Amino acid sequence: MSLTDRSADTDTLVEWSPDPDVKSHRSRMRLIDLIDESVLGISVKPSRLILTIMGTVVGIAALVATLGLGQTAAGQITQRFDAAAATRIVVQPNNPAGAQEQGVGVSLPWDAADRVLRINGVAAAGTYSKVDTGPDKVSGVSLNDPSGANLLDIPVIAASPGLMDAESGIVTDGRFFDAGHNERGDRVVVLGARAAVKLAINRVDSRPSIFIGETAFAVIGIFDDVVRRDDLLDSVVIPNHTAELIFGLQAPQELDIRTAVGAAQQVGIQAPTAVSPNRPESIKANVPPAPGKLGGNVIGDVNALFLAFGAVALVVGGLGIANVTLLSVMERTGEIGLRRALGARRRHIAGQFLLESMITGLVGGLIGATLGVAAVVGVSATRDWTPILDLQIALLAPILGSVIGLLAGAYPAIKAATIEPITALRRAG
Amino acid sequence: MTPDETATPDETATPDETFTPEDTATPDDTADTAQCPVVELVDVHRSFPGPPEVHAVRGVHLRIEKGEYISIIGPSGSGKSTLLHLLGLLDRPTAGQYLLDGMDVAQMSEGRRSGMRGGRIGFVFQAFHLLSSRSVLDNVMLAMVYQHVARKERRIRATEALERVGLAARLDFSPSSLSGGERQRVAIARALVARPSLLLADEPTGNLDQTNAIGVMDLFDDLHRSGITIAVITHDEQVSARAQRRVRITDGELVSE
Numbered sequence: 181m182s183l184t185d186r187s188a189d190t191d192t193l194v195e196w197s198p199d200p201d202v203k204s205h206r207s208r209m210r211l212i213d214l215i216d217e218s219v220l221g222i223s224v225k226p227s228r229l230i231l232t233i234m235g236t237v238v239g240i241a242a243l244v245a246t247l248g249l250g251q252t253a254a255g256q257i258t259q260r261f262d263a264a265a266a267t268r269i270v271v272q273p274n275n276p277a278g279a280q281e282q283g284v285g286v287s288l289p290w291d292a293a294d295r296v297l298r299i300n301g302v303a304a305a306g307t308y309s310k311v312d313t314g315p316d317k318v319s320g321v322s323l324n325d326p327s328g329a330n331l332l333d334i335p336v337i338a339a340s341p342g343l344m345d346a347e348s349g350i351v352t353d354g355r356f357f358d359a360g361h362n363e364r365g366d367r368v369v370v371l372g373a374r375a376a377v378k379l380a381i382n383r384v385d386s387r388p389s390i391f392i393g394e395t396a397f398a399v400i401g402i403f404d405d406v407v408r409r410d411d412l413l414d415s416v417v418i419p420n421h422t423a424e425l426i427f428g429l430q431a432p433q434e435l436d437i438r439t440a441v442g443a444a445q446q447v448g449i450q451a452p453t454a455v456s457p458n459r460p461e462s463i464k465a466n467v468p469p470a471p472g473k474l475g476g477n478v479i480g481d482v483n484a485l486f487l488a489f490g491a492v493a494l495v496v497g498g499l500g501i502a503n504v505t506l507l508s509v510m511e512r513t514g515e516i517g518l519r520r521a522l523g524a525r526r527r528h529i530a531g532q533f534l535l536e537s538m539i540t541g542l543v544g545g546l547i548g549a550t551l552g553v554a555a556v557v558g559v560s561a562t563r564d565w566t567p568i569l570d571l572q573i574a575l576l577a578p579i580l581g582s583v584i585g586l587l588a589g590a591y592p593a594i595k596a597a598t599i600e601p602i603t604a605l606r607r608a609g
Numbered sequence: 610m611t612p613d614e615t616a617t618p619d620e621t622a623t624p625d626e627t628f629t630p631e632d633t634a635t636p637d638d639t640a641d642t643a644q645c646p647v648v649e650l651v652d653v654h655r656s657f658p659g660p661p662e663v664h665a666v667r668g669v670h671l672r673i674e675k676g677e678y679i680s681i682i683g684p685s686g687s688g689k690s691t692l693l694h695l696l697g698l699l700d701r702p703t704a705g706q707y708l709l710d711g712m713d714v715a716q717m718s719e720g721r722r723s724g725m726r727g728g729r730i731g732f733v734f735q736a737f738h739l740l741s742s743r744s745v746l747d748n749v750m751l752a753m754v755y756q757h758v759a760r761k762e763r764r765i766r767a768t769e770a771l772e773r774v775g776l777a778a779r780l781d782f783s784p785s786s787l788s789g790g791e792r793q794r795v796a797i798a799r800a801l802v803a804r805p806s807l808l809l810a811d812e813p814t815g816n817l818d819q820t821n822a823i824g825v826m827d828l829f830d831d832l833h834r835s836g837i838t839i840a841v842i843t844h845d846e847q848v849s850a851r852a853q854r855r856v857r858i859t860d861g862e863l864v865s866e
Binding site for chain 2: 206207208209210212213216217220224514515517518519520521522523524525526528601602605
């Protein structure tokens with residue numbers, strides 16, 4: 181461009197000569213300037229900005245909190261499920277109905293618990309068998325009274341020594357029987373907490389006894405807090421071998437396994453082979469469903485209402501932004517005219533208002549997401565839950581706010597761009 | 610009116626548009642502007658479609674040479690505002706030629722007219738049009754936002770311009786804390802900061818008291834002496850009298866005095 185070299189004219193003109201290289205370019209605006217102008221534009225009236233973003237804040241907060249609490253609650257269910265059940269396996273003979281009675285079915289070996297303990301991932305194992313005591317009933321005293329007033333209908337369970345550990349039970353007094361008691365067939369019994377109450381036994385240091393039929397058993401312990409087999413608390417538990425000797429127990433009926441966290445699936449596959457290497461198909465292992473299969477559907481329905489509320493709040497928020505941006509365009513006609521006179525193109529004006537409403541939406545989205553996360557954390561804290569929130573939701577929320585702002589700003593921006601500088605500049609301001 | 614410019618939202622997506630070679634490759638650019646007048650209006654007409662059709666400017670011929678200080682005086686309704694808008698590239702003539710620095714701006718695209726307007730015309734308005742939420746310095750720097758001026762340089766240039774109008778001590782003030790005369794000086798600094806070819810003032814003293822008005826007119830004299838081309842449009846004989854050359858507009862026609 182050989183436009184102007186006015187410095188040649190007179191010395192006084194040097195300072196004010198136009199820059200010859202740039203003066204016939206189109207106007208242009210750097211993105212950073214556009215952002216600058218937009219941020220300054222909305223920060224002129226902070227109180228109005230706060231009112232403007234309120235709808236977006238409420239909407240985004242409702243969405244984030246609903247989704248977050250849904251995930252937290254679902255996670256909570258999975259967690260309890262994991263802790264209580266996901267490490268428990270029950271192994272049973274896989275007999276067709278009636279096979280056992282006909283004597284053709286398979287049964288668990290007496291050392292089933294020891295066998296599965298060799299599997300990596302098994303934390304504890306013990307057998308559980310209901311003992312058929314025939315006419316003999318459990319009683320706290322020797323059976324002298326033919327009227328049967330002291331007879332209690334308390335089930336008798338035969339167990340291997342590992343059952344208590346497999347059930348995560350707590351022995352509150354005394355001890356559980358061990359392998360020695362079992363091998364010797366000792367007449368010892370451990371009481372479930374509720375059975376102990378029925379038998380009026382609350383401590384074992386006085387060496388109490390109970391009777392099953394006419395056979396006396398020494399009470400060596402009382403336990404409580406089993407995790408799954410709640411019926412154990414109503415039962416008296418005797419060693420397997422004792423049950424075999426006295427009541428003719430044929431074989432253990434079920435084998436309870438507690439696995440390390442996450443090992444249940446694998447142990448479930450291996451346990452039948454360990455228990456019955458020759459006929460693994462004859463043994464059935466009841467494995468809990470894999471984590472994550474639960475929970476997903478549980479919360480869904482509850483959320484729909486809150487999500488709808490959040491969506492409505494967002495629409496209202498968007499309309500709010502549109503309204504205020506339009507108002508701001510009307511108020512700032514003078515400024516728009518001035519900017520046009522300073523070389524701004526229509527697209528620069530439109531861009532500024534579009535960006536202003538987008539930033540407004542972004543701010544609303546950020547605050548809303550923050551409040552939503554805070555609500556999830558707060559509710560979780562009061563319920564002793566572990567707050568769970570998909571990071572994507574926290575990140576998408578401000579983006580959603582920006583998009584709403586952008587949409588809301590479209591009409592006001594077009595309005596602003598069509599304002600004629602002539603009319604705008606005539607107004608005072 | 611600028612009917613040929615369309616503003617669509619997607620257009621705004623790329624505000625930082627790149628410079629294309631066609632922008633400079635017009636024949637006008639080859640004109641040696643060192644010898645051509647800043648403004649040359651040749652038989653310019655501007656009429657507004659009716660009914661009734663208003664012929665606001667009829668057959669105006671006007672040359673403003675470099676460094677000239679001209680006043681255009683006329684009562685309201687004389688076509689004076691229309692002429693101002695035409696000169697300031699805020700409006701296009703319905704007929705005739707307008708050469709600004711030797712370039713035919715009447716036929717230019719609106720994008721380039723915006724560039725010319727921001728770069729070569731410095732506006733001074735009766736109502737000042739300062740942004741009250743920004744400091745004096747920021748108001749002046751605003752004039753370079755739409756120009757190809759580096760951000761660092763804007764501050765330097767704006768400070769220079771404010772020094773030139775005698776407001777070096779007011780850089781961080783809010784316009785609302787200034788007197789009317791000071792505000793108009795800020796506006797003049799803003800008009801000068803882009804180093805325009807033409808300082809175009811529309812009733813610059815209209816909102817000022819006598820003392821402030823004289824101060825502003827004195828500043829115009831100073832600027833004129835330093836070589837700036839000034840066109841003042843006014844209805845005020847006193848303001849008009851300060852100019853080197855006076856032109857009267859009546860019923861859309863220009864008469865030299």
